[in-house]
Amino acid sequence: MTNFADRLDAAVHDRGNPVLVGLDPRAESLPPGMLAASAQPAGGAVAAAYEQFCCEVIDVVAPLVPAVKPQAAFFEQLGPAGMSALAAVVRHARRRGLLVVLDGKRNDIGSTAAAYADGFLGPPDESAWGADALTVSPYLGDDSLQPFFEVAQRRAAGVFVLVKTSNPGGGMLQDLVCDGRPLYRHVADYVEQKAAETAGRCGYGLVGAVAGATYPAQLAELRAAMPHTWLLVPGYGSQGATAKDVAAAFDAQGGGAIVNNSRGIIFAHARKPFAERFGPARWQGAVEAATREMIEQLRAETPAGQL
Numbered sequence: 001m002t003n004f005a006d007r008l009d010a011a012v013h014d015r016g017n018p019v020l021v022g023l024d025p026r027a028e029s030l031p032p033g034m035l036a037a038s039a040q041p042a043g044g045a046v047a048a049a050y051e052q053f054c055c056e057v058i059d060v061v062a063p064l065v066p067a068v069k070p071q072a073a074f075f076e077q078l079g080p081a082g083m084s085a086l087a088a089v090v091r092h093a094r095r096r097g098l099l100v101v102l103d104g105k106r107n108d109i110g111s112t113a114a115a116y117a118d119g120f121l122g123p124p125d126e127s128a129w130g131a132d133a134l135t136v137s138p139y140l141g142d143d144s145l146q147p148f149f150e151v152a153q154r155r156a157a158g159v160f161v162l163v164k165t166s167n168p169g170g171g172m173l174q175d176l177v178c179d180g181r182p183l184y185r186h187v188a189d190y191v192e193q194k195a196a197e198t199a200g201r202c203g204y205g206l207v208g209a210v211a212g213a214t215y216p217a218q219l220a221e222l223r224a225a226m227p228h229t230w231l232l233v234p235g236y237g238s239q240g241a242t243a244k245d246v247a248a249a250f251d252a253q254g255g256g257a258i259v260n261n262s263r264g265i266i267f268a269h270a271r272k273p274f275a276e277r278f279g280p281a282r283w284q285g286a287v288e289a290a291t292r293e294m295i296e297q298l299r300a301e302t303p304a305g306q307l
Contacts, residue, residue, distance in 0.1 A: 022262025166212025237264025
């Protein structure tokens with residue numbers, strides 16, 4: 001199978017945009033009637049609604065974007081029924097031709113890290129979950145990350161390492177100065193080394209970095225320091241970042257980055273101007289309109305317009 005970096009590059013160019021749609025279902029934000037209409041018993045009603053909602057979001061965005069990012073926590077919160085729903089969502093996204101970045105932020109050491117990697121990464125005939133890529137934390141060190149890299153390379157999957165996250169509290173550790181530089185720069189150097197070692201034809205490697213749009217100056221710094229590294233950029237939309245804020249994440253040709261938007265797209269029916277245009281009954285129309293709006297904003301205000 002083709003190197004993950006090359007598959008991601010091809011998908012971004014095929015769709016002509018770098019939008020990553022985050023699937024973060026929340027019961028209180030679902031379109032009215034979706035939860036109540038579930039035919040499942042009470043214990044599985046929310047999980048069934050999450051599966052229906054996410055699959056219907058996927059049906060809308062599959063022709064438009066290269067990838068989706070299910071957030072495992074919202075499914076795990078529901079127990080076994082939620083995990084079954086997550087599996088169904090991943091399968092449906094793959095069937096619709098989307099790359100799946102599973103947002104699990106996993107890590108551990110030794111055989112436990114190897115078990116995570118084996119379970120999450122790779123096509124369905126090689127892994128239980130069938131994710132094309134997984135987010136991981138770096139703070140247990142090299143021996144905790146190597147199992148993910150090895151499985152990803154063997155199965156043509158990808159790994160996105162947390163480098164500079166979008167949340168306000170991330171700087172508590174990530175900005176600590178060590179040997180004259182913030183810790184996130186040391187992590188970035190390590191990730192860039194691994195990306196360079198696994199670079200595909202597109203010039204990027206299967207090891208990527210999570211770098212938040214809410215810190216535009218650091219995003220530009222990381223793009224310059226990580227020329228072989230795909231950047232997964234959270235923080236767009238509901239967290240306040242705009243197309244101008246993410247512009248520095250791209251290379252000169254508009255490649256090298258995917259930009260996540262979760263609530264701003266999947267719950268667009270509840271926010272202006274989409275609430276007035278579509279209303280709850282036409283929530284999928286709002287999802288499509290919000291996705292197209294983001295695509296156009298990125299094309300107009302970032303190098304992604306060259307794709």
